[in-house]
Amino acid sequence: MVAVSLLGYSFNRKHQPTRVVFNTPLNWPKPVYNFKRNPLSKEGIALGRKLFYDPTLSRNNTVSCASCHLSFTAFTHVDHDLSHGIEDRIGTRNSLALMNLAWSTSFMWDGAVNHLDVQALAPISHPAEMDEEIQHVVEKLQRLEEYHQGFKEAYGDSLITGERLLKALSQFQLTLVSSNSKYDKVMRGDSGAHFTEQEENGYELFKTNCASCHKEPLFTNGGFANNGLPMDTSLNDKGRMHVTGKRRDSLLFKVPTLRNIEFSFPYMHDGRFKTLSEVMKHYNKGIVKHPTLSAELKNDMELSPNDRVDIIAFLLTLSDKEFLFNKEHSFPRN
Amino acid sequence: MKTTVALFCTILLLGTTSLAQSVRVELRYGEREFSLKDSTTKHMGKEIQFSTLRFYLSGFSLFYNDSMVWQETNSYHLIDAAQPESQTWELELPKDLTYNTMRFNIGIDSTTSCSGAMGGDLDPTKGMFWSWNSGYINFKLEGNYADCPSRNHQFEYHLGGYAHPYATLQQLMVAAAPDKPIDLHMDLARFLNGLNLEKEYRVMSPGLKAFEMAVKSREICTNALKK
Numbered sequence: 001m002v003a004v005s006l007l008g009y010s011f012n013r014k015h016q017p018t019r020v021v022f023n024t025p026l027n028w029p030k031p032v033y034n035f036k037r038n039p040l041s042k043e044g045i046a047l048g049r050k051l052f053y054d055p056t057l058s059r060n061n062t063v064s065c066a067s068c069h070l071s072f073t074a075f076t077h078v079d080h081d082l083s084h085g086i087e088d089r090i091g092t093r094n095s096l097a098l099m100n101l102a103w104s105t106s107f108m109w110d111g112a113v114n115h116l117d118v119q120a121l122a123p124i125s126h127p128a129e130m131d132e133e134i135q136h137v138v139e140k141l142q143r144l145e146e147y148h149q150g151f152k153e154a155y156g157d158s159l160i161t162g163e164r165l166l167k168a169l170s171q172f173q174l175t176l177v178s179s180n181s182k183y184d185k186v187m188r189g190d191s192g193a194h195f196t197e198q199e200e201n202g203y204e205l206f207k208t209n210c211a212s213c214h215k216e217p218l219f220t221n222g223g224f225a226n227n228g229l230p231m232d233t234s235l236n237d238k239g240r241m242h243v244t245g246k247r248r249d250s251l252l253f254k255v256p257t258l259r260n261i262e263f264s265f266p267y268m269h270d271g272r273f274k275t276l277s278e279v280m281k282h283y284n285k286g287i288v289k290h291p292t293l294s295a296e297l298k299n300d301m302e303l304s305p306n307d308r309v310d311i312i313a314f315l316l317t318l319s320d321k322e323f324l325f326n327k328e329h330s331f332p333r334n
Numbered sequence: 335m336k337t338t339v340a341l342f343c344t345i346l347l348l349g350t351t352s353l354a355q356s357v358r359v360e361l362r363y364g365e366r367e368f369s370l371k372d373s374t375t376k377h378m379g380k381e382i383q384f385s386t387l388r389f390y391l392s393g394f395s396l397f398y399n400d401s402m403v404w405q406e407t408n409s410y411h412l413i414d415a416a417q418p419e420s421q422t423w424e425l426e427l428p429k430d431l432t433y434n435t436m437r438f439n440i441g442i443d444s445t446t447s448c449s450g451a452m453g454g455d456l457d458p459t460k461g462m463f464w465s466w467n468s469g470y471i472n473f474k475l476e477g478n479y480a481d482c483p484s485r486n487h488q489f490e491y492h493l494g495g496y497a498h499p500y501a502t503l504q505q506l507m508v509a510a511a512p513d514k515p516i517d518l519h520m521d522l523a524r525f526l527n528g529l530n531l532e533k534e535y536r537v538m539s540p541g542l543k544a545f546e547m548a549v550k551s552r553e554i555c556t557n558a559l560k561k
Contacts, residue, residue, distance in 0.1 A: 037450065114468040117450030121458055121465035135459045162459035166451035243467055244497070245541050 017041030017154055022102065025179035026188060028217050031102035033116060033174060038167045040174065043153040046332070048172025050150060051165060053331050056140050057120075058086055058130035065123070065169075068095040071330045074260035075099060075176060081271030085129035092235050094271035096256060097264040099178040099323065105222050109253050109269040110240045117170045134162050141165065178259050178323035179217075186317070187217070195317065202314025205307055209283075210258075212296045219258040219318065225294040226251045228287030232270055239269065250292050262319045276315060280308040353431075354424040356515040357394070359413050361387070361421065362556075364523040370415050377479060377526055384477035387415035387522065388462060389551075390442050390455070390470060394425070396433040396510065403433050410442065412455035412462065413520075425516075435559065436510040438518075440551060441472030441503040444496035467539060469496050472503065473551050475525070482535040489531055493548045495540020502540070502548035506558045517557065524553040 020040040024031060038044075051057065055064040068083045069075040075098035077083045083095045093109050107113035113122055123129040124137060141147040141160050148158040155164055183203075185193035195203060206214075215221040224240050231237075231251065240249035253269045267273040273282065283301045287293070303311070323329075361368035363375055370384050391413055394406040406425060414420045442456070447469040451458060462471045473493040482489050495502050510516045529550075537543045552558065 034449070112467050114448050115450035118458065118463065118465075118468050121463065125465040133461075135461065138459055161453055162457045163451045163453040166458065170450070245500075 015153065015156065017043045017156075020045065022174065023177075025177070025184070025217070028179070029103065032105055033102040033170075038117065038170055040171055041154060043150075044155075044168050044171040045175055046172075047150040047154045048168035048170065049329075049332050050146075051169050052172050056144070057124055057132060057137050059132045059136075060086060062086060063130050065120070066331070068123075068129075069098050071326075072263075072324055074264040074324065075329075076264045078263070078265055081266050083129075085123075085126070086131045089128035089131075091126070091128045092237055093269055094266065096254075097260060098173060099176050099259060100218055100257060101176065102174050103218055103222070106254070110243045111224060111254060112243045116173065117166045120166055120169050134165075138162055138165065176323070176329060178320040180322045181259065181320040182317040183314075184217075184320070196313070198310050198313045199317050201307075202310035202312070203317075205303065205311050206314050209301050209303070210311070213255045213294070214258050220255045223255055224249070224252040225255050225296075226253075226290055226292045227283075228290065228293050228297050229268060229272070229282070230286075230288045232272065235270060237270065248292055251290055252292060258315060259318045260320060260324065262316050263324065276312045277308070280311060284308065351429050353427045353429050355427050355512075356422055356424055357436075357518065358515050359391070359421040359518045359520060361413075361415055362519065362521045362523075364521065368415060368520075368522055377523075377531070380480055382477060382479045382526075384415070384475065384522075386474060386476040388460075389413050389440060389473040390462065391438055391440060391518075392442055392446075393437070393439040393505075395437050396425075396427075396431070397435045397437060397507075398433050402437075404428070404431060408454070409438075410446070410452075410455050412460055427512075431512060433510055433512065435507050436516050437505065437507045439503050439505050440555075441494075441548070442470040442496075443503060444501065446470070447496045464494060464539075469494055469540070472548065475522070479531050479535075481532040483532065484535055489535040490538060491536075491547060492538045493544045493551065495544050497540065500541055500545040502544055504548055504552045506552060506555050508555070508557050508559060519556045520554045521556050522554055524556065525551055527553075 018041055020042055022031065022035060022040055052065045055061050055067070057064060063086050068077040068085070070077065077095035081094060082090050082092060084090050096109065101116055104116065107116065107119045108122060113119045121134060124132050124134055138160050147160060151160050151164060152158040154168060182193065186195055213221055213223070213225055238250045240252040241247065243249070261276065265274060267276070267279050273279045280303075283297070284303055285300050287297050287300050366375070368384070368387065369375070370387065373381055373383055375382050375384070391411045392409050394409045395402050396404040404427060411423060412420060446452065446456070456470075462474065463469070464471060471492045471494040473491070475491045477489055478487045479489055480487055493502050508516065508518060537547055
């Protein structure tokens with residue numbers, strides 16, 4: 001009698017994933033990601049993290065997401081102007097730093113991807129990145145017992161689909177929130193958090209010269225801009241125009257976040273600038289007056305060397321060591 | 335015992351208040367049944383072979399004159415010439431529903447195209463979602479024809495795009511009556527009719543060409559009501 005009822009209990013009790021609440025940092029705008037379609041759970045995040053670090057997603061099982069998006073370096077690929085993917089093939093763009101994705105309305109340097117859930121399809125299918133097909137990824141995962149378990153824990157049964165795999169990857173990536181830099185602590189008025197005089201001066205200059213595109217608190221306005229870079233004729237990359245087909249989008253690229261900029265070198269869509277000094281020099285005197293140049297950059301900034309150093313000092317306050325070294329984000333070891 | 339009786343009554347009740355009605359998609363090529371890898375099919379007198387035909391039909395709703403009387407939930411269907419089961423499904427309709435037309439789309443609406451990863455017929459593993467310019471491929475037709483100057487004389491039409499002014503979704507209406515299956519007669523010869531395959535054999539991205547071809551694709555539904 002007891003044995004039968006216990007059996008009945010275990011048949012009826014369905015394992016429920018452990019819900020995780022997404023916390024919006026103080027005074028930040030609401031996330032745009034629709035969590036109702038993909039509610040966060042401990043198990044979903046763990047599955048996504050496992051997938052993020054798994055080279056099985058590539059054709060010859062050598063390239064994972066983490067190959068170009070390393071946790072310690074703001075989830076980007078440092079020291080590479082253009083990333084290398086499978087078989088050392090080189091792409092045409094610099095790896096973007098992944099953070100605060102719940103607030104992003106578009107993805108990739110040209111905004112070709114319209115939703116976080118489908119972003120992974122791009123590197124997975126690109127011949128120079130992972131050179132695989134999502135159908136094959138699903139088939140490969142179906143042959144791995146560890147994933148049967150992972151999908152069962154996240155979704156209630158071990159069915160592996162493209163939708164489930166992509167949503168799990170989203171769940172992990174959504175947890176990559178950076179909001180505890182020195183700048184954040186100063187803004188919140190945390191005790192003991194103060195800008196130095198140099199950083200304060202840099203912040204004021206930043207607000208005047210940079211903040212219309214690199215808007216606080218995300219340090220991007222989520223839009224696209226032509227920031228006057230001379231076109232690299234070895235790449236002929238017209239940016240957003242390749243996506244929209246509109247002439248007015250020629251040479252427009254995503255405004256990236258400046259958070260953790262200290263760690264996400266080299267800079268720009270093709271990684272042409274190795275240091276922040278070079279970036280400042282470009283804005284100071286190097287802007288090319290393309291027809292589609294952003295209105296905000298009509299004039300060179302012409303800042304003094306001291307001012308440029310102060311702006312950089314301010315940018316360094318956007319580094320968030322808690323985010324960079326958070327064990328929950330790095331390679332899963334169990 | 336009480337639960338069993340209640341369950342039985344519910345089933346009985348459901349049985350008398352709803353009705354299953356079939357939608358049947360008939361794929362044709364002119365006078366013949368549409369078939370893949372069939373070397374006896376002709377276009378302009380020359381042999382044409384189809385290797386792939388997949389397209390989405392979505393947003394099914396029933397109208398009585400100008401009023402919508404019923405809408406299908408999760409109304410997304412991937413029609414695949416290689417999968418006969420995909421070409422027919424059932425609508426669960428309330429009994430005694432009165433209607434005289436059915437409205438549907440060829441393609442997937444823009445909201446769904448912006449909603450991220452979806453499942454079932456919308457799962458990206460179906461090969462009908464663009465990785466590098468997010469959005470669904472509404473209509474995919476591939477094959478070989480000697481006049482195509484491409485590698486292996488391949489033609490590939492991947493019609494998609496939801497952004498203005500080249501939104502490729504097509505809305506159509508057919509006559510429909512209760513107590514009868516609702517048939518959609520799709521004649522692919524109408525799509526190729528007038529196309530010069532020597533010049534127009536590849537469309538793989540959103541834009542003007544895809545838009546023009548999507549408008550042309552409306553003609554495949556031979557029992558569609560004229561506007």
